[in-house]
Amino acid sequence: xxxxxxxxREHIEIADRGFQYGDGLFETIEVRNGQAVFLERHLERxxxxxxxxxxxxxxxxxxxxxxxELCRRWALGIHSRQAVLKIIITRGSGGRGYRQPDVIRxxxxxxxxxxxxxxxxxxEQGIVARICATRLGLNSxxxxxxxxxxxxxVMARAEWNNSAIQEGLxxxxxxxxxxGTMTNLFYIKNNSLYTAVLAQSGVAxxxxxxxxxxxxxxxxxxxxxxFTTDELFSADEVFVCNSIIGIWPVKQxxxxxxxxxxxxxxxxxxxxxxxxxxx
Amino acid sequence: xxxxxxxxREHIEIADRGFQYGDGLFETIEVRNGQAVFLERHLERxxxxxxxxxxxxxxxxxxxxxxxELCRRWALGIHSRQAVLKIIITRGSGGRGYRQPDVIRxxxxxxxxxxxxxxxxxxEQGIVARICATRLGLNSxxxxxxxxxxxxxVMARAEWNNSAIQEGLxxxxxxxxxxGTMTNLFYIKNNSLYTAVLAQSGVAxxxxxxxxxxxxxxxxxxxxxxFTTDELFSADEVFVCNSIIGIWPVKQxxxxxxxxxxxxxxxxxxxxxxxxxxx
Numbered sequence: 001x002x003x004x005x006x007x008x009r010e011h012i013e014i015a016d017r018g019f020q021y022g023d024g025l026f027e028t029i030e031v032r033n034g035q036a037v038f039l040e041r042h043l044e045r046x047x048x049x050x051x052x053x054x055x056x057x058x059x060x061x062x063x064x065x066x067x068x069e070l071c072r073r074w075a076l077g078i079h080s081r082q083a084v085l086k087i088i089i090t091r092g093s094g095g096r097g098y099r100q101p102d103v104i105r106x107x108x109x110x111x112x113x114x115x116x117x118x119x120x121x122x123x124e125q126g127i128v129a130r131i132c133a134t135r136l137g138l139n140s141x142x143x144x145x146x147x148x149x150x151x152x153x154v155m156a157r158a159e160w161n162n163s164a165i166q167e168g169l170x171x172x173x174x175x176x177x178x179x180g181t182m183t184n185l186f187y188i189k190n191n192s193l194y195t196a197v198l199a200q201s202g203v204a205x206x207x208x209x210x211x212x213x214x215x216x217x218x219x220x221x222x223x224x225x226x227f228t229t230d231e232l233f234s235a236d237e238v239f240v241c242n243s244i245i246g247i248w249p250v251k252q253x254x255x256x257x258x259x260x261x262x263x264x265x266x267x268x269x270x271x272x273x274x275x276x277x278x279x
Numbered sequence: 280x281x282x283x284x285x286x287x288r289e290h291i292e293i294a295d296r297g298f299q300y301g302d303g304l305f306e307t308i309e310v311r312n313g314q315a316v317f318l319e320r321h322l323e324r325x326x327x328x329x330x331x332x333x334x335x336x337x338x339x340x341x342x343x344x345x346x347x348e349l350c351r352r353w354a355l356g357i358h359s360r361q362a363v364l365k366i367i368i369t370r371g372s373g374g375r376g377y378r379q380p381d382v383i384r385x386x387x388x389x390x391x392x393x394x395x396x397x398x399x400x401x402x403e404q405g406i407v408a409r410i411c412a413t414r415l416g417l418n419s420x421x422x423x424x425x426x427x428x429x430x431x432x433v434m435a436r437a438e439w440n441n442s443a444i445q446e447g448l449x450x451x452x453x454x455x456x457x458x459g460t461m462t463n464l465f466y467i468k469n470n471s472l473y474t475a476v477l478a479q480s481g482v483a484x485x486x487x488x489x490x491x492x493x494x495x496x497x498x499x500x501x502x503x504x505x506f507t508t509d510e511l512f513s514a515d516e517v518f519v520c521n522s523i524i525g526i527w528p529v530k531q532x533x534x535x536x537x538x539x540x541x542x543x544x545x546x547x548x549x550x551x552x553x554x555x556x557x558x
Contacts (some may be wrong), residue, residue: 002293011290012298014367014388015282019291022301053430054437077453088293091433096395097461098429098436109293116375137416138452141434149428150300150377151332154370155420157377158333173417173479182376200452201416251518 001073002111003066015093017100017109019227022148024090025049027206029067030243031083031112033264034075037275038243040208049145050106055091057106063087070112082115084244086216090148110247118245126251126260127166129180129240131229136172136179136201144204157181167240169232169253172201176226183242184208187235188263191236192221194235207241207271214270220263237261246272280352282345289462293371295386296379301427303386304328308346309522310362310391313354315346316554317491317522320485323478325368328424329385334370336385341368349391357455361394369427397524402547405530405539406445408519410508411435411460415451415480423483435460446519448511448532451480455505462521466514467542471500473514485552486520493549499542512520518538526550 001078002010017023028044032202036042044062050057067085074083088109094101136158142149156168167180178196184205186195193215212222232238238250238258247268249260281289296302306321315321322339329336344365353362367388373380413435421428435447446459457475458464463484465474472494477483491501511517517529517537526547530541 004293009291012293013289014283014291014390015289016298017433019295019298020305020427022382022427023430023433026299041428053434088298098432100433100437109292135418137421138417139416139431141413142416142430147430148299148301149430151302151421151426151428153377154296154300154302154334154379155287158379251389270557277467 001070002109003070004109005107006066012107012109012182013093016090017092017095018088018090018107018148021098021166022150023053024088025053026089026146026148027087028089028243029085030115031071031074031085032275033081034071034083035278036071037278038206038210039064039067039279040242041209042087045146045204045206046087049147050089052141053091053147055089055106056101056104057232063108066108066110070110074112080115084113084115086111086113088148116244119202122166122248123246124260125198126249126258127240127254128164129167129169129250130160130165130254132159132168132170132181134170136170138174138200140200143201144198146203153181166248167250171229177229177232178202180240183240183245183248185240186211187232188236188237188261189235191263192223193263194225194227196224197224197226205242207243208215208242209247209248210271210274211241211267214274215267218266218270237264239264239267261267280366281388282349283388284386285345286546291388292372293385295369295425296371296374296481297367297369297386299405300377301429302332303367303404303427304332304335305368305425305427306366307522308364308366309394310350310353310364311554312360313350314557315350315364316557317485317489318343320488321366324425324483324485325366328426331420331424332370332426333384334368335383336368336387342387342389345387345389348391353391355435359394363392363394365390365392367427375483401445401527402525404412405528405537406519407443407531408446408448408459408529409439409444409533411438411447411449413438413449415449415457417451417479419479422480423477425482432460439442445527450508454507455510456508459519460525462519462524464519465490465513465517467516467540468514470542471502473502473504473506476503476505481502484520484521486525489550489553490520490546493546493553497545497549516543518543518546523545
């Protein structure tokens with residue numbers, strides 16, 4: 001199910017700047033029981049991304065309506081309880097080369113996809129991660145937003161083909177740990193929750209933001225800081241998160257092992273409660 | 280005129296990884312009198328880019344054939360002497376998220392466009408350039424190749440809307456001068472030709488490579504090195520180049536003025552001769 005500028009279509013013109021330059025943004029959203037989870041936060045981030053890239057798209061109401069339409073159609077079919085909603089906004093077509101056109105008509109693409117069949121054991125007993133060789137570049141203009149220039153993640157994910165490894169962790173060019181290829185990363189040390197500063201690279205995930213909010217509400221100290229693998233390897237607990245998988249404890253990074261700890265479990269439980277109460 | 284995987288079409292499926300992630304490469308080639316200029320070198324770079332990104336596309340013969348077809352069709356119509364041929368290769372559709380599919384079927388898109396109507400005066404009397412605030416990130420995995428992740432260039436080009444300025448020059452995050460938004464940059468000092476090292480960022484342009492070759496043949500020392508704006512501003516001559524514009528002298532960068540010098544003129548003349556003899 002795909003809506004391109006409100007019409008049921010599956011193709012986009014090759015002149016679209018999303019295809020030509022990756023000139024746009026996206027959101028990947030869990031749909032649970034016909035509802036897009038944390039939709040408002042995703043729409044807020046998309047708006048912020050459009051502002052950062054000077055893409056004049058602010059019609060949040062239209063996106064909310066079309067997302068609702070797709071979710072309703074999905075719920076009417078014989079489908080599983082969960083799905084994935086992807087929203088893409090591009091700068092549309094036109095302009096000479098990199099220069100944007102004088103009149104920008106953004107393209108919006110909403111599509112629904114099957115929910116990936118990740119084993120429940122990842123969530124309960126943790127995953128195995130590795131440190132990727134591919135580094136994240138530094139660019140404060142693009143850091144934090146979920147733009148369509150994703151070759152670094154594609155190259156990092158292409159480093160391994162071993163199904164026993166579920167995620168790769170990425171460092172920036174200064175050897176600082178930033179995030180996973182498709183997740184944000186947290187670690188717990190002495191009852192504080194740590195995650196990377198995303199001022200120069202990385203994506204500020206919606207699930208990351210919700211975890212920070214939940215944890216603050218429950219009295220955990222939350223520290224965004226710059227750290228290396230040495231600090232990460234000395235953590236008490238480690239987990240990764242995104243809007244589709246939720247929270248996965250990390251039980252192993254390369255040869256370093258971690259236990260699935262009580263704080264991670266507690267955050268998982270609180271997040272479930274929050275998502276189920278949202279509806 | 281567009282050929283997508285050999286068929287006359289104008290649309291691509293939204294699932295294509297070129298659209299989803301900028302997961303691909305491109306070439307922009309001058310067509311002069313029905314011939315794609317330096318085609319073999321563009322195809323070589325495209326091949327090298329595919330190898331770097333692990334995109335299993337090596338059918339250079341097919342690209343050569345389709346490029347020839349488009350150029351012939353163009354020449355048959357009532358068209359101007361010059362045109363622009365763009366070739367895009369993507370990793371095709373499929374895979375889960377950033378992970379590439381087990382079987383990769385690359386997408387190829389060849390399209391012909393009108394030649395941009397840049398005034399001849401740019402080439403003869405030089406252009407005005409500015410230093411952009413948007414920086415180039417550092418990433419040795421992606422440096423040098425002409426990949427589809429071009430948001431840095433789009434953001435840099437969006438910094439000015441003054442038609443008296445023809446190009447923006449970009450520094451990397453370490454304040455080193457790298458290139459223009461759409462061009463490579465050279466400067467001449469004491470009869471040596473200088474250009475940036477492209478190991479961490481930038482695109483190794485075909486025109487850049489041809490200029491280095493021509494200059495070596497004519498006894499100029501060519502020095503690829505790391506430099507700042509201070510060194511650039513003290514140059515005797517400055518010029519920018521790409522496969523479409525050829526060579527444009529730079530007569531001004533912000534408030535610093537340069538004369539259009541004899542070495543730049545000589546390289547322009549030699550390049551014209553080379554292109555006209557190629558056919």
